[in-house]
Amino acid sequence: MKNSPLSRNRDFRLLWISGLLTTLGAQLSSIALPLLVLRQTGSAVVAGAVGTVSVGALLVTMLPGGALADAVERRRLVILCESAIALAAAVLAGAVLLGGAPLPLILAVTASGAVLTSLCGPAALGLLRTVVPEEQLATASSRIQARSAATRLAGPAVGGALFAWHPALPFAAEAVGLLLSVGCLALVRARSVPARRRAPFSRRELTAGVVFVLGRPYLRTALLVFGLGMNAAFSAMMFTALTVASDGGSSGVDAGLVVSLTSVGSLLGALLAPRVAPKVPPGAMIAATCWACTAAAGVLLFHRSVLLMGLLVAACLAVAAVANIGFLTSLLTATPEDLVGRVQSAASFVSSLVVPLGPLAAGTALTLWGPAAGFGAVTAVFALCAVVITVAPSMRRPLPAAGARADAPGAPDTPGVPDAPGTSGVPGSRRPPQEQPAAAATPETP
Numbered sequence: 001m002k003n004s005p006l007s008r009n010r011d012f013r014l015l016w017i018s019g020l021l022t023t024l025g026a027q028l029s030s031i032a033l034p035l036l037v038l039r040q041t042g043s044a045v046v047a048g049a050v051g052t053v054s055v056g057a058l059l060v061t062m063l064p065g066g067a068l069a070d071a072v073e074r075r076r077l078v079i080l081c082e083s084a085i086a087l088a089a090a091v092l093a094g095a096v097l098l099g100g101a102p103l104p105l106i107l108a109v110t111a112s113g114a115v116l117t118s119l120c121g122p123a124a125l126g127l128l129r130t131v132v133p134e135e136q137l138a139t140a141s142s143r144i145q146a147r148s149a150a151t152r153l154a155g156p157a158v159g160g161a162l163f164a165w166h167p168a169l170p171f172a173a174e175a176v177g178l179l180l181s182v183g184c185l186a187l188v189r190a191r192s193v194p195a196r197r198r199a200p201f202s203r204r205e206l207t208a209g210v211v212f213v214l215g216r217p218y219l220r221t222a223l224l225v226f227g228l229g230m231n232a233a234f235s236a237m238m239f240t241a242l243t244v245a246s247d248g249g250s251s252g253v254d255a256g257l258v259v260s261l262t263s264v265g266s267l268l269g270a271l272l273a274p275r276v277a278p279k280v281p282p283g284a285m286i287a288a289t290c291w292a293c294t295a296a297a298g299v300l301l302f303h304r305s306v307l308l309m310g311l312l313v314a315a316c317l318a319v320a321a322v323a324n325i326g327f328l329t330s331l332l333t334a335t336p337e338d339l340v341g342r343v344q345s346a347a348s349f350v351s352s353l354v355v356p357l358g359p360l361a362a363g364t365a366l367t368l369w370g371p372a373a374g375f376g377a378v379t380a381v382f383a384l385c386a387v388v389i390t391v392a393p394s395m396r397r398p399l400p401a402a403g404a405r406a407d408a409p410g411a412p413d414t415p416g417v418p419d420a421p422g423t424s425g426v427p428g429s430r431r432p433p434q435e436q437p438a439a440a441a442t443p444e445t446p
Contacts (some may be wrong), residue, residue: 006139011131011188018184020147023080025174025181027155032163032170033110038102039167050110055356057114059349063206065118066345069202070338074123074130074192079185081120086178088112093171121348122341123192129191129332129340138329142273143319149267153260187218190326194338209342212335213350217394218283219334222327225388226286227351230293233381234316235358237297238262240374242310243366258310265314268322277326283395285323290386292319297379301372 006012037047070079088109095101132140162169213219244254277285296312335343352427365374389395 006132006143009132009136011190012128012140014184014188015124015128015131016143016147018181019144019185020151021177021181023148023151024155024158025089025177026045027151028159028162028170028177029174031156032167033106035160035163036096036101036167037106041103047105050106054110054114057111058118058351061118062113062340062345062349062352063209064201064343065115065120066122066209067200067205068119069122069126069341069345071194071205072123073194074127074341075185075188075190076110076215077123078120078127079182081116081123082178082182082185083111085120086175086182089171089175089178091126093168093175096168096171097166118345122344125332125344126337126340127188127192128166129337131190134333137332138277138325138353139274141325141328141332142270142277145268145273145325146267149263149270149321153263153267156259161377162344195234205342208339209346210350212339213346214249216334217399219331219347221392221394222283222286223347223350225385225392226290227347228354229381229385230290232354232358232361233350233378233385235355236362236374236381237293237300237378238313239359240366240371240378241300241313243309243363244304244371245306245309254306257306258313261310261314262317265317266321267271268314269318269423270325272318273322273325274320275356277329280322280326281396282323282326285319285326285391287386287389289316289320289323290382290389292316294379294382294386297375297382300375301379304371304375418434 033050034047037043037050039177041047092101092105092109095105128140128144129137158169162173213223241258245258280288293316296316301311301314331343331347332340362374362376365377
């Protein structure tokens with residue numbers, strides 16, 4: 001398998017198809033769930049609360065999910081999680097079909113889906129590491145990100161159309177897709193088994209991923225500066241752009257155009273990544289993403305046509321997709337196999353902590369001072385991140401492969417061979433996160 005082209009890797013093809021079915025189903029329900037809540041309650045506050053429950057449950061269970069993914073056979077864990085999510089989606093579809101889903105059921109389905117996602121994502125990434133040879137990880141990551149970008153482009157429109165036909169259909173379609181995904185996973189021959197048995201929820205095991213990440217200067221800088229700062233600023237820029245494009249919520253067509261263009265940008269970046277990422281160090285691509293976002297936000301200070309906003313954000317995401325794939329590849333190759341789940345969860349956790357504050361800060365700036373102030377604030381944050389990433393020595397230090405150093409979580413960073421997330425990089429959360437440009441974002445689920 002190691003000498004075969006990725007296109008002939010049977011297990012990877014099955015994983016890719018499984019992920020396509022899962023992410024498409026998630027996109028269908030991501031648009032249908034808030035519409036269902038609004039339809040039944042008429043309250044945007046309640047709809048927002050459902051989203052808050054999902055994000056909160058995901059963050060709380062993220063580190064334990066990574067620890068569990070490193071302690072059990074990962075393929076079996078993904079199958080069990082996706083089966084349970086399919087059951088929850090089917091129950092919700094049935095309730096809607098019978099006349100309406102009560103809010104407690106919607107909250108239970110949302111929370112359980114987030115918890116199961118926190119288990120499934122790290123396990124799926126670990127399974128990918130087992131299935132794909134190290135030299136093909138960059139190509140595999142680019143194909144996964146291209147798939148995710150394509151589903152983000154088509155999924156919401158399909159989900160909206162299904163909801164208009166009948167509100168139960170998006171959830172039923174998600175359940176069917178997940179069951180088909182489980183069928184694909186059942187055909188995967190590879191097994192990703194931990195090297196030794198461990199108690200997954202001890203303090204040492206729960207924090208091993210965080211210790212590993214913060215103990216490597218390159219990863220620490222990328223996650224704390226690029227993950228926290230850039231992700232929060234980009235979520236603020238997206239919120240500001242969508243608010244301006246929709247004229248305060250009165251024009252969904254213009255806001256939809258911006259969202260569609262951003263998905264196209266992410267798709268183009270993923271398609272270009274196999275040609276660009278091997279030639280440019282991940283640190284340089286991360287810096288390029290920071291400066292591209294700084295320039296885009298700076299232009300939007302003065303010119304804010306809908307088409308221009310969409311094109312500039314799309315360009316940022318195209319550059320970010322290449323950086324994302326390079327970062328994820330270097331992260332996977334640098335992480336010992338028995339730590340993959342915990343390191344991925346730690347990276348996702350750190351990168352996601354302040355992302356929800358971006359739209360809140362942007363909304364406050366828009367209300368008090370207007371669009372120029374909103375874009376001015378994110379320009380300043382982007383510029384600060386760009387300067388730090390550009391001058392930080394740790395971003396130019398090589399990130400050695402896992403075999404080049406001890407596997408202990410706290411081992412120091414070692415100079416060596418030069419070291420791509422989407423991130424995005426989530427995991428790929430089953431519930432799609434807000435678009436993020438940072439290479440330190442949550443990796444996409446295989």
